[in-house]
Amino acid sequence: MQRQVGFKLRAHALLDPDFTRGRYHRVILTNLFRANGSTWRQLRAAWQPAFAPASLAGYLPLMTGCADQLARRLEAKATAAAGATASGATAGGGSSVDMWRELGGMTLQVVGSTAYGVDFHSINEEDQAGSGSGSGSAIATAGATAAAKGRGDDGYGKQLAAACGQIFRYTSSAHGSPYLRVAMLFPELRRLLVPLAHTLPDKRFAILMQARNRLSGAVFQLMDSWKQQHIAAAGSGAAGKGSSGKADACQPSTSSPTAHPHTDFDAGSDGTGSARQSSNGVGAAATSGRGGMAGVAPGSFLDLMLGHRQGGGSGSGGKKAEGEEGVEHAPLTDEQVAGQVQLFILAGYETTANALAFAVYCIATHPEVESRLLREVDDVLPGSDQLPGESDLPRLAYTEAVVNEALRLFPPAHLTSRVVPPGETLTVGGFNIPAGIPIFLPMYIAHRDPAVWPRADVFLPERFLHSSPLYESLQPRGAAQQHAHAPFGYGSRMCIGYKFAMQEAKVALATLYRRLTFTLEPGQQPLQVEASLTMAPRGGLRVTPVPRRKL
Ligand code: HEM
Numbered sequence: 001m002q003r004q005v006g007f008k009l010r011a012h013a014l015l016d017p018d019f020t021r022g023r024y025h026r027v028i029l030t031n032l033f034r035a036n037g038s039t040w041r042q043l044r045a046a047w048q049p050a051f052a053p054a055s056l057a058g059y060l061p062l063m064t065g066c067a068d069q070l071a072r073r074l075e076a077k078a079t080a081a082a083g084a085t086a087s088g089a090t091a092g093g094g095s096s097v098d099m100w101r102e103l104g105g106m107t108l109q110v111v112g113s114t115a116y117g118v119d120f121h122s123i124n125e126e127d128q129a130g131s132g133s134g135s136g137s138a139i140a141t142a143g144a145t146a147a148a149k150g151r152g153d154d155g156y157g158k159q160l161a162a163a164c165g166q167i168f169r170y171t172s173s174a175h176g177s178p179y180l181r182v183a184m185l186f187p188e189l190r191r192l193l194v195p196l197a198h199t200l201p202d203k204r205f206a207i208l209m210q211a212r213n214r215l216s217g218a219v220f221q222l223m224d225s226w227k228q229q230h231i232a233a234a235g236s237g238a239a240g241k242g243s244s245g246k247a248d249a250c251q252p253s254t255s256s257p258t259a260h261p262h263t264d265f266d267a268g269s270d271g272t273g274s275a276r277q278s279s280n281g282v283g284a285a286a287t288s289g290r291g292g293m294a295g296v297a298p299g300s301f302l303d304l305m306l307g308h309r310q311g312g313g314s315g316s317g318g319k320k321a322e323g324e325e326g327v328e329h330a331p332l333t334d335e336q337v338a339g340q341v342q343l344f345i346l347a348g349y350e351t352t353a354n355a356l357a358f359a360v361y362c363i364a365t366h367p368e369v370e371s372r373l374l375r376e377v378d379d380v381l382p383g384s385d386q387l388p389g390e391s392d393l394p395r396l397a398y399t400e401a402v403v404n405e406a407l408r409l410f411p412p413a414h415l416t417s418r419v420v421p422p423g424e425t426l427t428v429g430g431f432n433i434p435a436g437i438p439i440f441l442p443m444y445i446a447h448r449d450p451a452v453w454p455r456a457d458v459f460l461p462e463r464f465l466h467s468s469p470l471y472e473s474l475q476p477r478g479a480a481q482q483h484a485h486a487p488f489g490y491g492s493r494m495c496i497g498y499k500f501a502m503q504e505a506k507v508a509l510a511t512l513y514r515r516l517t518f519t520l521e522p523g524q525q526p527l528q529v530e531a532s533l534t535m536a537p538r539g540g541l542r543v544t545p546v547p548r549r550k551l
Helices: 001-007 022-029 037-051 053-086 099-116 138-150 156-171 176-184 189-200 203-236 300-309 333-348 351-363 367-382 389-395 397-409 443-447 497-513
Strands: 415-419 426-429 431-433 440-442 517-518 530-531 535-537 544-548
Touching: 001 415, 001 426, 001 440, 022 203, 037 053, 037 300, 037 333, 037 497, 053 099, 053 497, 053 517, 099 156, 099 203, 099 300, 099 333, 099 351, 099 497, 099 544, 156 203, 156 333, 176 203, 203 300, 203 333, 300 333, 333 351, 333 389, 351 397, 351 497, 351 517, 351 535, 367 389, 367 397, 367 497, 389 497, 389 530, 397 497, 415 443, 431 440, 440 443, 497 517
Parallel strands: none
Antiparallel strands: 415 440, 426 431, 517 544, 530 535
16 A cells, blocks of 8 residues: 555645745745646756666765765774873773764765765764764754864854754754744644744744755855856857866865855855865855855756756756756756755765664674674775775675665665645545645565565675575565665655665765674664654664774
């Protein structure tokens, strides 16, 4: 039934109350997740080239670079803690870390840099204060810390990272404004609540609105600079020719960052401040505009969307849309562009971090899986500083199976939804479901159904490893066999970023485990999870990183 509904219906049920107004409301309304009908088809076609094989290959250095940066930092921290213990000094908390939070910093840096072409600087946040609050929002706190540190100096990317964190934190049921919670319970009161919340905002509501506006404002600002460059370049005949190639946001910087004033994107502002892009990020490839104003990084998701704003489906990267046949590529509006860029980050940041944290937990609790994973990683990456390249990806088959099995037992998007369109009735499993009724499709439950999955509650990556002798005996059974594994959803509404997420998760695991293993801290087993919009380890995942080689 779940599969039937997921394939037959094409609209998501939208239960989260959106309180934005004006221009920012149009941004939220027009994102791919919310769109339907011909707008959805147009947007889906506009997104598609971002996940084409050539684009995915282009993201690889960024993904491996960010994972390597995290691995080296954890390795250095563990080694320093071991040295301090050996010399009798107080270890200062040792090398234990909240791995969920660490991975959140990494995935944010990857999607943020890809989306905006701005280095989000979200990995190197040493300040762990406030983590492990048990609130399920430590990952968001990481962003807030980043903002506090970055404000006023080199913190442009950090401010965007903070905005993402705040959006996650303050849209969750645990931390959201009471206005949002009331609106969720009584949707009919929304018309009253929206003006009330804007007139008398509580602190959480104010922070959420400001964060949403800041993320959208950053896009408007970059778009303005892009337009100016195109006008200027049109005169010189160089329109659309940015510098070539993508830089790696996680490679060491050679130039020092330029200070820039704190930029505010309060509601109503169109963001006319000056956006600085990273000197070492994806943004390093940005065309530099006049007066120090940075341009849009070629190859970034924003660049791709701007190509669609022109109506041609090609950014300065020159990629043509390969969407569904017959889809008109009408120009995207500024608001539509901003909506897609914002969604790119919000959809890809926490989901992938959660998936990786769950995988680390599963590996730490299954020594035989860890041994096999390490054997594969060492085999595929024998060089001491070798990072996974494109040709290595097919050889990391067991690593991929580990990710898939972790996604089965702990799907970060534990459910998705559909709604019956106006004027229609859906008949499924003998039930008639009228128009407007939201239907939830809980993948978490389907993934653990013992009637479908042999040894349903056991972590066995061999289910996803064709070459394993156990493979056949572990396949899902019966009528529900097809699409029984659906961590990325169903049918035409399936996650558009799944290849991006799988590639990132796979190379991140290979890169991390090449240098380290992770031991769970006491009290982490069995894992407690928290489910709201996504499913995450409750209060984070505390582990001790153990270096695999002596430094
Ligand atoms: C492990 C990581 C991820 C998981 C588990 C996940 C899961 C999902 C799920 C379950 C859906 C709803 C599908 C449905 O309703 O049938 C979805 C939709 C979506 N995801 Fe992901 N996702 C992940 C990563 C990403 C990434 C990295 C991106 C982009 C960079 C992304 C972008 C999207 C978008 C734009 C949609 C809406 C698609 C539409 O409505 O047409 N996701 N995702």
